[in-house]
Amino acid sequence: MGKGGEDYGNQEKASSRASGDVGFPAWARDVEDCEKHYGVSVKSGLRSEEVERLRDKYGYNELEKHEGPSIWSLILEQFNDTLVRILLAAAVISFVLAWYDGEEGSEKEITAFVEPLVIFLILILNAVVGVWQENNAEKALEALKEIQSENATLIRDGVRRPNLPAKEIVPGDIVELKVGDKVPADMRVVELISSTLRLEQGSLTGESEAVNKTNKPVSEDADIQGKRCMVFAGTTVVNGNCICLVTQTGMETEIGKVHSQIQTASESEEDTPLKKKLNEFGELLTIIIGVICALVWLINVKYFLSWEYVDGWPKNFKFSFEKCTYYFKIAVALAVAAIPEGLPAVITTCLALGTRKMAQKNALVRKLPSVETLGCTTVICSDKTGTLTTNQMAVSNLVAMGPTLNTLRTFVVDGTTYNPFDGNIRDWPVGRMDANLQMIAKIAAICNDAGITQSEHKYVAHGMPTEAALKVLVEKMGLPEESRNVGSTNKRDLLYCCQRWNEFERRIATLEFDRDRKSMGVIARSSSGRKSLLVKGAVENLLERSTKIQLLDGSVIPLDQNMKKVILQALQEMTTSSLRCLGFAYKDELPEFETYDGNQDHPDHKLLLDPSNYSSIESKLTFVGLVGLRDPPRGEVRQAIEDCRAAGIRVMVITGDNKNTAEAICREIGVFGSKEDIKFRSLTGRDFMDLPDKKAHLRQEGGLLFSRAEPRHKQEIVKLLKEEGEVVAMTGDGVNDAPALKLADIGIAMGIAGTEVAKEASDMVLADDNFSTIVAAVGEGRSIYNNMKAFIRYMISSNMGEVASIFLTAALGIPEGLIPVQLLWVNLVTDGPPATALGFNPPDKDIMKKPPRRSDDSLITAWILFRYLLIGMYVGIATVGVFIIWYTHGSFLGIDLSGDGHTLVTYSQLANWGQCSSWSNFTVSPFTAGNRVFSFDSNPCDYFHGGKVKATTLSLSVLVAIEMFNSLNALSEDGSLLTMPPWVNPWLLAAMSVSFGLHFLILYVPFLAQVFSIVPLSFNECLLVLAVSFPVILIDEMLKLVGRCTSWSQPSTKRKALKPKSE
Secondary structure (H helix, E strand, O other), X not given: OOEOOOOHHHOOOOOOOOOOOOOOOHHHOOHHHHHHHHOOOOOOOEOHHHHHHHHHHHOOOOOOOOOOOOHHHHHHHOOOOHHHHHHHHHHHHHHHHHHHHHHHOHHHHHHHHHHHHHHHHHHHHHHHHHHHHXXXXXXXXXXXXXXXXXXXXEEEOOEEEEEEEHHHOOOOOEEEEOOOOEOOOEEEEEEEOOOOOEEEOHHHHOOOOOEEOOOOOOOOOOOHHHOOOEEOOOOEEEEOOEEEEEEEOHHHOHHHHHHHHHHHHHOOEOOOHHHHHHHHHHHHHHHHHHHHHHHHHHHHHHHHEEEEEEOOEEEEEEEOHHHHHHHHHHHHHHHHHHOOOOHHHHHHHHHHHHHXXXXXXXXXXXXXXHHHHHOOOOEEEEOOOOOOEOOOOEEEEEEEEOOOOOOEEEEEEOOOOOOOOOOOEOOOOOOOOOHHHHHHHHHHHHXXXXXXXXEOOEEEEEOOHHHHHHHHHXXXXXXXXXXXXXXXXXXXXXXXXXXXXXXXEEEEEEEOOOOOOOEEEEEEEEOOOOEEEEEEEOHHHHHXXXXXXXXXXXXXXXXXXXXXXXXXHHHHHHHXXXXXXXXXXXXXXXHHHOOOOOOOOOOOHHHHHOHHHHHHHOOOEEEEEEEEEEOOEOOOHHHHHHHHXXXXXXXXXXXXXXXXXXXXXXXXXXXXOOOOOOOOOEEEHHHHHOOOOHHHHHOOOOOEEEEOOOHHHHHHHHHHHHHOOOOEEEEEOOHHHHHHHHHOOEEEEEOOOOOHHHHHHOOEEEOOOOHHHHHHHHHXXXXXXXXXXXXXXXXXXXXXXXXXXXXXXXXXXXXXXXXXXXXXXXXXXXXXXXXXXXXXXOOOOOOOOOOOOOOOOOOOOHHHHHHHHHHHHHHXXXXXXXXXXXXXXXXXXXXXXXHHOOOOOOHHHHHOHHHHHHOOOOOOOOEEEOOEEEOOOOOHHHHHOHHHHHHHHHHHHHHHHHHHHHHHHOOOOOOOOOOOOHHHOHHHHHHHHHHHHHHHHHHHOHHHHHHOOOOOOOHHHHHHHHHHHOHHHHHHHHHHHHHHHOHHHOHHHHOOOOOOOOO
């Protein structure tokens, strides 16, 4: 959560383990120069003695183990909170007083120890939850280690050594890689064994496709994506074999730098906006408690400290330790009353309920506080591949030959996934496929190594994504009418059409793709024995090697320059739209393979063993058509972008992909307008880092795009945005995204395509990898924050009432009305259910039409504070008033209170109860409470101590009832109960019933009544409680009316769109 404040721009410095090769740009040097620099021969590798020397110098090829904070430091850190410290102090003092009072009798001892023990239990639970959450931060580093290779094949002492431990590799080692291998270190490709070498490195660089590698040097200032002759630790070989020279190991690798950046980011976590607000409130509360406690002592000092003036000087001091302790207990009760002990539990409960709601919307929250932080998100930095797009290649355009020369036919293909049933081909001649379309389908189906399977409700591609997209196209094209009922394939098969084409013509040889001719070919044999060469590849290359074209009816005519221009024009239009294009061609005359049957012992097979022959075999082709493919945007993303704009949230796209492709997608989804000039809005990561004023670029209104972005670029963008006061949500799926996910206020990982490293570094995981899920989660976060504000206001206003009650008791000098254990019961148990239920308030309909709140917005405005001070004063007057009424009135508001037979006293006697022993002829009659009879024959003055049990019960009951009614007031900040009636939140009505039920439980269960020092109430006494409590609703309704009529009471809804701090 909220991480920031450190200079992440310098995170690419070398780690503490020095490496003399960090400055050597192996990617920009010839193989011979690399061999010379590392003192090694590619053929023989390092000698054993050199390996030992180099290992002493560079250490093992493994990521460092960072020592996390000790368990004791984590525990102590949980008490670094103002509210927690106040509670701890109150608990310690209560415990000491309970110990002191314990000598007076076992009954007193039991009740006195309840309060400190409950507070200690709360603090222990809070610490356990906090420590558990802190420990989760270390898991990202552990997940990073899991993607490292465990074994590797090395050449040492001139001998090939398979399955050596990867951690023993040193710079200068020669490593052999093959298909499926995980790269063990950062290495320079020195020799290609196969014609093609492709690696999947998207998790490190953000590229959406496997990358072709070469052994030729590149520019010295190339970015990580441009280093085509380098392979990086943790990436995977998907095609080909090669020999590599190790250049960096351990923490010096690209993945090692990511490890360091994750560690740095995790060490600089900030508190969430809500926690900062609660800390500020705690500090204010400390001052308020201190001032009120001092006032209580000053008001009551005359009761435990007295003196006489002799010659103008105070002498003959008299000090009562018993009374001093009594008023000290009142001060402790005041602290307990002022602190909303149940607030941490209610906030945790509300956030947990919020995570359940979000999980139903496919947003899995890993860290509870991130639910609240989502509500004030101002910028979403989104990856492109897999988040804004489907991360599934799909054919969007099919271009076939027309009926005559210089004519083409274009078909638009719907669908964005690998599901063959997702979308159709517009204007398609169903069942009437002409010869040209049949040839395209045949080539796409047979000249193809990919497969598609259905996993639960998802369709998964196996092999190259572009080839999988072609197989989906073949299924959408269907079969010719005459071929539908022929063959053995099951029509229910997912790739039924592809399998039928492979039955018609069987593949007997493959001409692998290579980077020079940029095509792949297969030799197929039909059931009649006729052989043909089917080719797909880069359109320009196929046209160069084609001499004929096939028209709609299957006739073949020469390919002239005009027709070539027409095809290239169609190609230009598709590439301008950032489509990846593939052409199709075939060849019927194969004299060199006339008798070839696919047997490796056949004489013609030798031609296929040498890739240099492929270009000549794939010559004199007949061109038949082309397709445009892309990773299409998700259908719902455009609306989600509009929702963000309406909600005042800026969207920035940060991708490692190609600039033109990213710009086309951003225009399509609405980040940019279709005709908008984006020259200053779309930059590469390197261009952005070269800007003299990066913050000015980030302040631009509207969307921004950063392409070819590296991990350090992402971190720099997040860091600068946070310095500008923005609350940043960052999405990512790869290893390269982990540091930025840690650094952002909200790190969001992809659940399907995301690496474990990204997931462990994140605060939230998207189960469907969908950008629109983020927007829905932001709306939910805003709703949860509003509801949390409602119950925080409710609990604080309730505590203000308790403080007012104790303060008035002390100021008036009457007996103590509420004891600490009763206040603790109210704060924890009876207040808890309504406060939690306020978390179920329905969201405002326009919640995503308002600008996001600033992270420094006030939790409680001046007007709300004033309003709840007035409510608190009424609570204090009501609880103290009902205490006085019982002692001084036989009836009130027509309600008879004399039924229990208690003795009435004057207010003056009640206020001076401490002098009771000096009153003459003071007697008290016995009174009943439930089944108990209270008699004071031996000590009438005990009527103000032991006899106050009925008055105390009335005070506690009024406090509970008022707080239940006050929870109805908290349904809306300024909305009347007439416009937002209680039944809009049935959970609140149920919670009020539970709280009242719990209160009746302690009233009428003898054991519990004894623990809480209360007695049962009669029907008339219950009526009195309701009569005194209900006016709190009327008072708050009047205050809400004033609030609605005065604009100054609603500053948060009047403010304009967010401005950066610098403005």
